[in-house]
Amino acid sequence: MKEHDTIPYSQLPDYSDEERIARSQAFYEAIKTRRSCRYFSDEPIARTVIENAILSAGTAPNGANHQPWHFTVIESADKKKALREAAEAEEREFYEGKASDEWLDALAPLGTDSDKPFLEIAPYLIVVFGQRKGGMNPGDMKQNYYVNESVGIASGMLITALHDAGLATLTHTPNPMKFLNQICDRPSNEKPMMIVVTGKPAKDATIPVHAVQKKPLEQISSWV
Numbered sequence: 250m251k252e253h254d255t256i257p258y259s260q261l262p263d264y265s266d267e268e269r270i271a272r273s274q275a276f277y278e279a280i281k282t283r284r285s286c287r288y289f290s291d292e293p294i295a296r297t298v299i300e301n302a303i304l305s306a307g308t309a310p311n312g313a314n315h316q317p318w319h320f321t322v323i324e325s326a327d328k329k330k331a332l333r334e335a336a337e338a339e340e341r342e343f344y345e346g347k348a349s350d351e352w353l354d355a356l357a358p359l360g361t362d363s364d365k366p367f368l369e370i371a372p373y374l375i376v377v378f379g380q381r382k383g384g385m386n387p388g389d390m391k392q393n394y395y396v397n398e399s400v401g402i403a404s405g406m407l408i409t410a411l412h413d414a415g416l417a418t419l420t421h422t423p424n425p426m427k428f429l430n431q432i433c434d435r436p437s438n439e440k441p442m443m444i445v446v447t448g449k450p451a452k453d454a455t456i457p458v459h460a461v462q463k464k465p466l467e468q469i470s471s472w473v
């Protein structure tokens with residue numbers, strides 16, 4: 250097959266409207282139980298689950314199909330410790346000065362602070378990188394396009410796949426997070442976008458009530 254050939258798009262099942270409504274409803278029921286979790290169990294999780302979720306993320310729509318992402322899964326205790334130390338140092342600066350009062354007020358209902366024990370407790374920290382340069386093939390150094398959008402969508406799909414496998418996640422974004430390149434041994438043209446902390450919730454995990462309130466359909470959509 251050559252680069253410009255086409256193949257039929259024939260993989261979508263032809264559901265009835267009724268089936269589509271039932272399936273979309275069931276999906277909503279499942280995804281609305283997703284929460285950002287800040288209390289993890291250290292129970293191990295099979296590596297294949299994470300690999301499958303990354304494969305799912307890798308199917309995301311993206312610029313020119315360059316697939317401008319890389320996922321580093323941190324499982325070693327030493328690396329987790331190094332990441333926690335670096336992230337907490339940034340977070341201390343954030344909470345103790347860098348963040349505006351308005352920002353701190355907005356975070357108050359979540360009860361977050363600079364202490365991030367989950368970074369050492371959770372079995373996996375998936376660090377998501379966006380590649381400014383790359384292309385389809387290993388070694389390519391072509392310009393990539395819509396990197397933020399592409400990696401944002403892929404990260405959403407990663408989180409959705411992990412949730413579907415019954416795992417809790419937290420998107421964690423210390424700022425700045427360039428230290429992740431060194432910990433993950435990634436080149437400097439890759440931009441760390443977020444850490445997806447992954448595992449089972451701790452037995453006594455709680456979530457802030459603030460996080461449960463979702464905007465109703467009328468507020469988040471309009472039909473024209």
Ligand code: IYR
Binds near residue numbers: 340421422
């Ligand atoms: N990165 C910090 C602060 C933080 C910022 C936002 I916006 C949040 O929704 C949550 C936290 C932290 O992780 O504590």
